[in-house]
Amino acid sequence: MVKQVLLGVVRAIVGGLFIFSGLIKINDPVGTAIKLEEYFDVFSYDIAPIFELLKGIALPLSVFLVVTEVVLGVMVIVGWRIKLAVYLLMGMIVFFTFLTFYSAYFNKVTDCGCFGDAIKLTPWESFFKDIFLLVLIMVLFLFRRDLVPNQTAWGMVSVLAAMFAGLYLSVYAIRNLPYIDFRAYKVGVNIPAAMQPSALLEYAYVMKRGDEVVVFDQYPSGDEYEFVEMNLKNPNALPKITDFAVWNEAGDFTDEVLEGQRLLIFVSNLTKMSMVNLDDISKLITESGQIGLDVKLVCASSEEEVQQVLRDFQWDIGYYLADATVVKTIIRANPGLVLLDNGTVVGKFHHHNTPSIEEVKSLLRR
Template sequence: MQWIKSKNILTSSIQIVVGLVFVFSGLMKSIDPVGTAIKIGEYFSSFGIHSNSSVDLVFSVALNLFETLLGIAIILGLKPKITRSIAFALMSAMTLLTLYIYIFNPVADCGCFGDAIIISNKATFWKNVVLLSFTIILFYNKDYWYHWLNEKGNAFALLGGAIVFISFNIANIRHLPIIDFRPYKVGSDLMELTTTGGIEGEYIYKFVYQKDGVEKVYGIEELGNLDSTWVFVRDEIEVIKEATRPLGADFVLIREDGSNAIEDLAYQGKETILVIAPDLTEIQPKTLSEMLDKCPYPLLLAMGNTADVWQDQRYKELEKRFAEIYFLDKTTATTIVRSNPGILLIKSGRIVDKLSGNDFISVLNKGVINSNSTGLNYPLYSKFNKFGFVGILVALYVLVILCGGIIRRIMIVKCKKEK
């Protein structure tokens, strides 16, 4: 009897741990679905598969939702025979995939927890080995799973979870991620971001020379003592400490004359509204026209395209309407803002607000920005306005599930006492 009780406790504990890991992993990815889509695109490219951003985004949301719902199903104890098989199959596949990534290193990091927690490929593999071990225990102990609700209640809970997390993904796509895990977050100082934080590398340079068939290695200070009979073969570099660049080193706004505008923006005391367009050709011209028409402040544009884009008649008229136009690396642009276009509000060299194109137009339509005001109030669009509805959904969902489980447990205890 004691053995069965211990086995129940062990299985239930592992059930909660594994379920929470899946939910946490799905949640971190769903905070930034566009970022997860970029990582999926990297995986496709490493295997020689060509895809586009729309397909990657669909895969991103599907993966986030699948992981989260699987985690919820495990925690609830929904249909253990099916759930255990799915969990075991998924962890087996992911362990093999991360073993391949660990050995061949096709991507810098797995993206398991989005940009929230970045771990090495080695750590990712061993993390999956541990999770696989846990799922094996769950696989062979399905009869000891804890059931939070009855079968019908669990099914409704899973359906409710799907609705909540789909809404959460959509909110983070339509707006910018609710939590910004990247360097270019609100409050960041441009000069600090782009010029500080890097570390100089330490290297030892060695040179291999040959004479009479014998090779010898010399340091830089020894080269002056060599005579002309020694023949250079190759050089070798011993890395003592790798150099690192500042976190925002790639944030370079190039003018047509080749100069970098970051320093000017950093020391500009007044408010600047910078429109960032990773790909101008994917934005409807009327969207940009609406921004230019309704915003009383001059707009600057940083785009991931070359100047050839202005040859397109749809955008030609817009070129002269922006106060200034810069060129920005497309990948960096997508890293800074997860929407196309996105808006940075800069004051005295600091990012004071960050909006998606949709939210910026909403702000303009509401008259939050007007020519009569002496300045802008931050934030222009609060997080509650963006995510308030989803937050209420999440709170109600958790409350109903908790109450349902507690009520069921009380009823079970009551029935046992009556017997």
């Protein structure tokens, strides 16, 4: 009886964590795909070039992994095919533990993306989280003969419902935008303010005198102490945005783009840019010009390629260049549209949901 209670607790913890992790990533499968591409980049250089080929299927692989997390979590909790679920969980957690250890030990990928952008973990925190799960799953594996399966119809229905719901939510998030935006560029954020510290940064100064190590709140005067290191005491006060910048051959325009009311069309990769809904975007560009709204194309590309795109699409607008990682962080669409009002994000749109000029005016209160 006690054993069954303890196994029930372990099942609830393991299943709950896998469901929670999967749902957070279902919220943003494109972000998970971007993280997978980072791993494949590293592995293609460090292990084998074949990992480079996996970058082409990063998105469908992302959907498969996040939906599988949720389904396995449900299987463990409701007990349907529970022994199969334990075997699959064991394989998955061993794989994830290898990834997080590799990232932490070799400092390759600084954010594993275990909980998407909702909860940021350091590489070592991610590794120890996986070790914790590995121990719990090992308990289920060792006592798998004591796990009572649930072969009822409702158990199967629960698992199938989780699978189809996960697939639907994932595809919907890909074709639109994440349901909840956990990134620093979400609607309502003032980018110039987010680029500044939220409070006065405080440092601790680690000094050494002989074998004695002393920590000071202020740098000590005199030369009896040897400086060791300086640690930030309130890291949460650091700027939330540190990498936003746009430029072109005429110079840096970061400050200028954060002034006034602007519509920015972001493209993270011109070769993979969707050609769908470009007519709607072209119409919005024309109508924006009629009301005096400044529209710019922001691309992670070269000057020549961007200028050629503007000619091909007959878009009579200016352009900026930007870092590809920053563009992907700002919006999970290629292309995607962001509406700024004096640096504040007032609207973000997937190209499938290109807004009308009336919607733009309502957001800007023009």
